[in-house]
Amino acid sequence: MTMEADRHSRLLDAVQTAVEQFDSNPDELIPILNQVNRSFGYLPPEALEEVSKRLKMPQSRVHSVATFYQMLSTKPLGRHVIQFCESAPCHVVGGREVWQALQDELKISGGETTPDGKWSLITVSCLGVCGVGPVLIIDNEIFGNVTPQQIPDILARYN
Amino acid sequence: MKPYRSMVLVSSDTKSLESGAQDVFRNLQEQTRALGIADEISLSMVGDVGRHDAVPLVIVYPEAVIYGPVKPGDVQRIVEEHLYKGRVVPELQASSRELSGRIAWLSARKGTLPAENRIVLERAGIIDPTNIEDYLLHNGYEALGKVLSEMTPAQVIDEVKASGLRGRGGAGFPTGMKWGFVAKAEGAKKYVVCNADESEPGTFKDRVVLEGDPHSIIEAMLIAAYAVGASEGYIYVRGEYVLAQERLRTAIHQAEEMGFLGDNIFGSGFSFHLHVHSGAGAYICGEETALIESIEGKRGEPRSRPPYPTTNGLWGMPTLVNNVETLANIPPILRKGAAWYKAIGTPSSPGTKVYTIMGHVNVTGLIEVPMGITLREVIAIYAKGMKPGRTFKLAQTGGSSGSIIPASLQDTPMDFDSFAKAGVALGSGALLICDEDTCVVDLAKVLVNFFRVESCGKCTPCRIGNQRAYTLLTNIANGVGKLEDLEELRTLNDSLTQLSNCGLGQTAGTPLRDVLNHFRAEVEAHIRLKVCPSGVCPMSGHKN
Numbered sequence: 001m002t003m004e005a006d007r008h009s010r011l012l013d014a015v016q017t018a019v020e021q022f023d024s025n026p027d028e029l030i031p032i033l034n035q036v037n038r039s040f041g042y043l044p045p046e047a048l049e050e051v052s053k054r055l056k057m058p059q060s061r062v063h064s065v066a067t068f069y070q071m072l073s074t075k076p077l078g079r080h081v082i083q084f085c086e087s088a089p090c091h092v093v094g095g096r097e098v099w100q101a102l103q104d105e106l107k108i109s110g111g112e113t114t115p116d117g118k119w120s121l122i123t124v125s126c127l128g129v130c131g132v133g134p135v136l137i138i139d140n141e142i143f144g145n146v147t148p149q150q151i152p153d154i155l156a157r158y159n
Numbered sequence: 160m161k162p163y164r165s166m167v168l169v170s171s172d173t174k175s176l177e178s179g180a181q182d183v184f185r186n187l188q189e190q191t192r193a194l195g196i197a198d199e200i201s202l203s204m205v206g207d208v209g210r211h212d213a214v215p216l217v218i219v220y221p222e223a224v225i226y227g228p229v230k231p232g233d234v235q236r237i238v239e240e241h242l243y244k245g246r247v248v249p250e251l252q253a254s255s256r257e258l259s260g261r262i263a264w265l266s267a268r269k270g271t272l273p274a275e276n277r278i279v280l281e282r283a284g285i286i287d288p289t290n291i292e293d294y295l296l297h298n299g300y301e302a303l304g305k306v307l308s309e310m311t312p313a314q315v316i317d318e319v320k321a322s323g324l325r326g327r328g329g330a331g332f333p334t335g336m337k338w339g340f341v342a343k344a345e346g347a348k349k350y351v352v353c354n355a356d357e358s359e360p361g362t363f364k365d366r367v368v369l370e371g372d373p374h375s376i377i378e379a380m381l382i383a384a385y386a387v388g389a390s391e392g393y394i395y396v397r398g399e400y401v402l403a404q405e406r407l408r409t410a411i412h413q414a415e416e417m418g419f420l421g422d423n424i425f426g427s428g429f430s431f432h433l434h435v436h437s438g439a440g441a442y443i444c445g446e447e448t449a450l451i452e453s454i455e456g457k458r459g460e461p462r463s464r465p466p467y468p469t470t471n472g473l474w475g476m477p478t479l480v481n482n483v484e485t486l487a488n489i490p491p492i493l494r495k496g497a498a499w500y501k502a503i504g505t506p507s508s509p510g511t512k513v514y515t516i517m518g519h520v521n522v523t524g525l526i527e528v529p530m531g532i533t534l535r536e537v538i539a540i541y542a543k544g545m546k547p548g549r550t551f552k553l554a555q556t557g558g559s560s561g562s563i564i565p566a567s568l569q570d571t572p573m574d575f576d577s578f579a580k581a582g583v584a585l586g587s588g589a590l591l592i593c594d595e596d597t598c599v600v601d602l603a604k605v606l607v608n609f610f611r612v613e614s615c616g617k618c619t620p621c622r623i624g625n626q627r628a629y630t631l632l633t634n635i636a637n638g639v640g641k642l643e644d645l646e647e648l649r650t651l652n653d654s655l656t657q658l659s660n661c662g663l664g665q666t667a668g669t670p671l672r673d674v675l676n677h678f679r680a681e682v683e684a685h686i687r688l689k690v691c692p693s694g695v696c697p698m699s700g701h702k703n
Contacts, residue, residue, distance in 0.1 A: 029456035030439050034398065061457075068458040068615075070440030071398045087360035088555060089517040089591050091605045125442055125609055126360035126558070127399055130515060130589070131523045 008046065014039045015050040026055045029065055033072050042073040070124065078113045078120035080158050082106075083137040087126040090133035094147065098134045099123075101148035105155060119155075163201040165242055166285070170216040170227075171204040179231055180204070180215035186234035187217070194243050206287035213253040220284070223524075227253035277527045278503075278511050279364075279487040283371030288406050291413040294374040300419055302490035303378050306385060307427045310493075315386040316342060319489070321497035323509040328354060328445075328482035329557060329587045330662070331508070331575040337479065340469035341387040344477035349389035351380050352454070352473065352480045355396040355403070356438050356445040359558030360609060361589030364513040365483035367525060369396065369403035372487070373410035377433060379486035381419065382493060384431045387479050391432050395450050398438040407435045442613035446661050447480040449615065460617045461661035484513055484588075504530030508574035512585075518554075518592035519546050531577070534569040538592060549594035553678075555602065557586010559609045560666035563599065563673035582676070584669065598695035599678040600685055603670045604632040610667040620654045621664030627651060628671060639700035640686045649675055 018035035022028035032051060037043050043066050052059040066072050084099055103109055106119050113120045129135050132144030143154060169175075169184045184204055191197040213227035217237060224247050226237060233251055240246045286293040294300070306315055320335030341349060353376055357365040369376065380392050396404050411433050414420040422430040436454050438444050444453045448462035451473050472478020488510060492500045504510045508530040517523050520542035528541070534554055538544065545551055554564045556573075562583035564571075571581045578585045593602070611625040628651050634640045652668030652675075659665045674682060684692050691698055 027454075027456045030453065031437060034437065034439055064458050065456070068441065069398075069438075072439055086605070087609060088559070088602060088605045089361040089589070092518060092591065092593055092597055092602065124440075125613060126358060126362070128357060128363040128366050128397075130361045130363055130517050131525070133517065 011040060011044065011047055012050060015047055015054065019051065019054045024054060026057050029055065029057070029062065030069070033062075033066055033069075037072050042076050044076075045074075048074075076113075079118050080139055081120045081122065083122055083124045083127070084110075085125070085127050085133065085135045086123040087130075089126070089130040090135055093133050095134035097148045098136070098146050098151065101151045102136075105151050118158075164196075164199040166201040166203075166220040167242070168203055168205045168216075168218040168220075168284075170214050170218075171206055171287075172214065175215040178215050178228060182231040183215050183217065183229050183234055186231050187238065190235055190238040191242065194238065196243060200242055201285075203285070204287070205285075206289045216253060222247065225253045226251045278491050279368060279484055279513050280525070280527045281372075281491070282375065283367050286372065288371050288373055289409055291374060291410065291417060294372070298490075298494060299374055300378055302493040303381050303419065304425075306382050306493055307425060307429060312342060312386045312388065315382060315493065318493060318497050319386070322488075322492045322500040323497075323507075324485065324488055324492065324500065325508060325575060326482060327484035327488075327512070327588070329359070329560065329585075331585070334481065334485055337469060337481070338383065338386055340467075341389075341477050341479040344470045346470075346477040348391065348476050349384075349387055350473045350476055350478040351384045351387065351389045351392040352447075352450070352478055353380055353392070353394040353486055354445060354447060354450055354480055354482045355394055355400070356450060357400075357483065357587075358397055358442040358445055359560065359587040359589060361515055361517055361555075361558050361591050362587045363515055364525060364588060366400055366403055368483050368487050369400065370406055373403075373406045374414065375487050375490060376407070376483060377410055377414050377420070379481075379489035380433060381424075381431055382489055383479055383481065383486070385429050387477075389479065390430055391434075393434050393436050393454055393473070395436045395438060395444070395454060397444075398440050404435055404437055411435065441615075442609075443615045443661075443663055446663060449661070450480065451478065458615070460615045461663075463660065505572065505574045505577075507576045512573070512588055514588045514590050516542050516590050516592065518590075519549050519594040519597075520544065520592050521546060530574040531572040533572055534564060534590070537573075537590060538569075542592065545592070545594060549596075551592065552595045552597055553593050553599070553602075555591040555593065555606075556589065557584060558589045559606050560584070560662070560669060561586030561589065562669055563602070563677065565677040567677075583673070584666070596693050596695070598691055598693040599674050599681050600632060600636050600691070601693075601695045603674045604629065604636055606670040607632060607667070610663065614663065614667075618658075618660040618664060620658040621660070621667060624651050624655045624659075624664070625667055628668075634700070635682065635685045636691070636696040636698070637700035638685065638689045638696075638698035642683070642686055644686070645675060645679070645682065 014036050018032045022032050036047055048062050048066055052062045066074055108114055108121055110121055110123045127135055134146045135144050136146055169180055171180050187202055191200050215229055216227035217229045218225050236248055240248050282297050286297055316338045324334040325331040326334055355365055394407055420433055441459045443449045444459040446461050447468055449459040453459040468478045468480055470477055501509045511527045512530050513527045515525055522543045526541045551566055556562055564583055568581055571577055607628045611629045614621045614625055616622045631644045631648055648671045652671040655664050655668035681692055684690055
């Protein structure tokens, strides 16, 4: 109960901070959601409801934006999120094999989270660091020129 | 001016300074002088290069070798071995496997000589992007000064028209003409928007300009705003480009403090305010009307056109939308004149083009070359050839909406018109160069998957068409394709091209068309013989 209440109040705080940072301006909906997403890890339904109340905006509108952009997530993700670039420049220089190695190592497919909640594995379009493909991002850290053999070592750095 | 043989940059963020960057720099000066090579080497302190794990960093161009952490005592070896004898010192190099992506902008200089004539990338990688004074020392805001003190808005537009500059976002629309439309449009307020939502796979040129030379975009937007009569501007930067956003915000703040941005700029009566707007991960927002929707805080779904943004753009007002690379050409054009610009490149596509080179070649990275260079030249000269033992098979230009160029077209000049005549597209300037082990079915599958994922879903041809094309290509890759599928793919390409609402859908069929036009035999082998000639496709549906 208390954990639930604590989570709820943290969530309301995160929304309040984000909305105030952008002067409760409805035009700033995307940066506001981005901010909440960053501080809370994802956008739970209660957060969207609170944003809609504070910006005096229909919930449908908040929801439509929250589900449109790839950087906003309405689902909880693992403690660490691996974003794997599946675009052509990374694909042709060995990305295909790295993607296979990632799935084998984590025993999940794209879009899934490991049962222990440690890892989420998602595919993304080009990340704009194509000169050093294949590229993957773990949380905020970029790894370039990745080979399948490096995958266990890279993953072992996170706990 | 005598060209420098090498350029050496020393990081000078707080942590680097604490770790002795000043001494390293001083030693570099002394040692190069002692060996008599000081006038052949350009030395600079460049502020925060975005990597703090191995500071101070010493970066040597054109090889783009990164040394770090460099102790003052290491300098002698770097100077004697690398700068004097031309031998890299591997023991002193910073670990390169783990890149902090923040260092990507430094690849601007990789593989090119400092003496190369650059326009868009003139300063990126040379100046400290967080210091407005460094920009000012390199002709910064000189074009703005000239425009505000000597030219009328109409003269500015005429100059841009005369330069022949064409939009670098992919479509190649004449920039001056677009400016003219916005200038003529009636509106209570007008906006200038910089499209910095660079998301075309394989394209990272705008990132390098934004991270390495942010003031050039601010200056260009000021000039554009003066020319079209706008008072407010937005730079829409893709959400993943965090460092670019930081640098732009810093640059805007500095420009405001110095009076380049704000009200009544230098007593000219012209006022301009500029904001950075972050995207949130959606390729479609590179489409200008989707981008405008996104700035307004909505889903990034393209509007129906006409009316065009030039008359009914942001909040319904006349809006000029230009790409980063296009804007970066503006200050030099006004500083040096349209005639100077027109003399570079080809008559119908003047100027330079920035290309990103990737794939199975020896040197990947970024180049800026005059329009009209051929693919063969790019591969031989700038990419230093295919990787050992590999043969060139195809190049994919301009990210996913670009074309798949077969070897037979590698001598076609790369400019808007020559490419259009050959039935292919230049796109955004990404050059993905592939060897004979690349399967066209597999490549087309990846390209179509991109559109399948990134389609906003608003219009049917794009939403359903890309899904269907992906399914058909997957079947072919799995050895269960049928010859009739090829006809269906061609029909899908036609529907996408003719019926889609926006540029995403209209170009999504290009990989299908190119594969069918240039590589049909290879695709048919997958279907008739159940064999992937390159040994890439799984052919899993056929195994038993």
